Amino acid sequence: MSSRRVRIVYQSFFLMLFLFLLTTSRTGWIRGNPVALFFYFDPLLALGTVFADLTLHGWMILALFVAVPTLFLGRFFCGWICPLGALNDLVGRLKKRPPREAREANAPRKLFRAKYYILLALLASAFLGTLLLGLLDPFSLLTRGMSQGIGPLLALMGVDVFSHEPGFPAGWVAVLLLAAVLLGNFWIPRLWCRAFCPLGALLGLLSRWAPWGIVRDEGSCTSCAVCVQRCNGAAEPDGELRRSECILCLNCIDTCPPQGLAFGRTGNSVPERRVPDAPGRRLALSVLAGVLAWPVIRSSSPRVAKAENRRIRPPGALAEEEFLARCARCGMCVRTCPTGVIQLAIDEAGFEGFWTPVMRFDHGYCEFTCVLCGHVCPTGAISALTPMQKTDRDNPVRIGTAFYDRGRCLPWAMDKPCVVCEEVCPVSPKAIWTEEVTIHDRNGKRITLHRPRVDPARCIGCGICQDACPVEDLPAIRVSAVGESRGKKFIL
């Protein structure tokens, strides 16, 4: 079996594993699966959270199993493991290119330096306190795009991938980004990986001392450039052998007519380029850009220190400042939430909080005993609670507090009986209580009504009252972030 075939077997396996874990990340199917497995092995998120919050959360330590071997072998991860890379290869194969065109498509370009600028700018902003790199992290990108793009399609075909109606207000943005990444392959194969992927850039930087890699026997090389036609990394196998760009697809070894290329010890006579060809001054400028952009991003976003009306976070979320430093914007919590209440923010949390999870009570409510979001969160931005901690009688985790809009509530504004909110309120004693009043309607007829009120000492902000309210478009009871547990220093 050629080395290319072996690689394709690996890539298919990891792509299927990724999709399997993503599909089973649902109430009833999850059964203890480590659905966030790929994120644990992501050195980009690991480095980002260390920069942003000085912590390497839980299983994220596994990222060392990718980072350390990369020091020795180079970007094997991109060529053999990354599920987005596999998808890019798959889409890239759809376009047949004649030899000359293929050589041009796989030639190095200045554009490919962009990923290093992106990486440095994002790392600079992470250092200052926001994990914006999650927006472009390949696993996050794939998770958001697949679950909100392919997921609703499967649901339409009758596969029960969500246990709720698929409704994702930010879904189209996530899907467009993934579509753009995949369609990029028609212009340049693996355009995303070569030009934009910040994880690829990080692994490229880690490759600089790699003692093993592709080596060329100068004696047998006829400069036919057949190797370039199939080079997945645009790593110039016929020329300078760019270590930071080579993703070890091994196509060059398979295709070299005189068999002059091999995998072996590097560092001898072959001309090679160990650092990206990006000029140092521009790299410094991109760090500066990240540093300069961050205060603007933060100051144009809602205040971090105070509760904000529409910025309601999932149960167990850290206080906002730490949350922004830890949240990978990966959307695993959105994918897993059994009611669809957790959604990617568009503008609810400002630019800084774009694609972070917020509670959208127009899409669902928080199940009283459900704690899945915290358990699938790879970076610990949402704490992994137990149901007992979440529902503790004396010190429950509060998402926010519900407020009545007496101008819209039927027993208050229309003198009609209702109190569905009281019926569904899950805490005991109920946070919603009612007072019986007897009044006269416009014809003088006596009617008895139960008028509801919220007891703030008991309300946990789960929002099932808002979800169940028959005043559909703008419910007469609405949860706001006031009273959220995470505002206080101590949650558990």
Added chain:
Amino acid sequence: MSASRRAFLKLLGKASAAGVALSGAGLFFHNRDPRGGRQEILLLPDYRQELDPPEVPMSVVHHEDAARAVDIAVEALGGIDQFVRPGDRVLIKPNVGFDRPPSFGATTSPEVVAAMVRLCRKAGAKEVWVTDNPINNASRCFAITGIGKATEEAGGTVILPQHVNSGLISLRGKVLSTWVGLAGILAKADRLIGLPTVKDHNLAGITVTMKNWYGFLGEGRNSFHQRLPEVIADLGAAFNASLVVVDGSRSLLRNGPTGGSLSDVTATKTIAAGLDQVALDAWAAELMGRLPQHIPSITEAQVRGIGTSDWRSLEPVVVEKS
């Protein structure tokens, strides 16, 4: 025949075929109904038909073991063969409304569901389906209440609401004329068995037999509360169940219908069976220490003649075991 003539005739033939196909499609999709809708409306069948009314109309069994009590209660009415015939497709409707463990008394006990499924199997039922359209997420509700596992182990099939064709159901009530709900499974079933639990409810007073049918309906049911007693009576009138077994092994006395604290629940250790839903609701009200005449839905149903709130007049068989 000249070539141009042949070409012309060919075109004419193709155009005519397309014209016929287009007109046919137009007629096929044409809808004369001025309301514009084309959804079918399910007329709820009478699930008691072809069955003789039982000689004993109601039974009440006090017993520590809820599953055993179900067997005794059904036996007292003349046995399960009175209600389920061999080859029947039976639909059981317990209360699976909330994602709470059974000890919280918010849902029907899993052992009661299992006992009922086993009885139907014994009677030779071809299919035994257990369904509900809960308030909380359905998958979680069936898992956490234990009803999903109990059903499967007893030989029944759990039907999640998202797997049922929903459609309009004609209820012909005073308030509820038609409503969207689990029409697909209701149409397929030959028999319907209610398996409610006994619970407090702020607005309705209690929620037991008649209100249990709420779980067959879908979207927009949160508007029922504006005329709740009438809606509950409508439900009682619309769903002519083959049999109702009330799970009074626990009663949720406070903070209903969700509960949430073990101190809201009392072990009442009683099972009642019968066909008169009003009588069963009245009996349950008394089990909870309330007067049936104070429950507006019972009064409403009594006035409409759906059943009698004087359950003692049915002379129920009462079995005492301890």
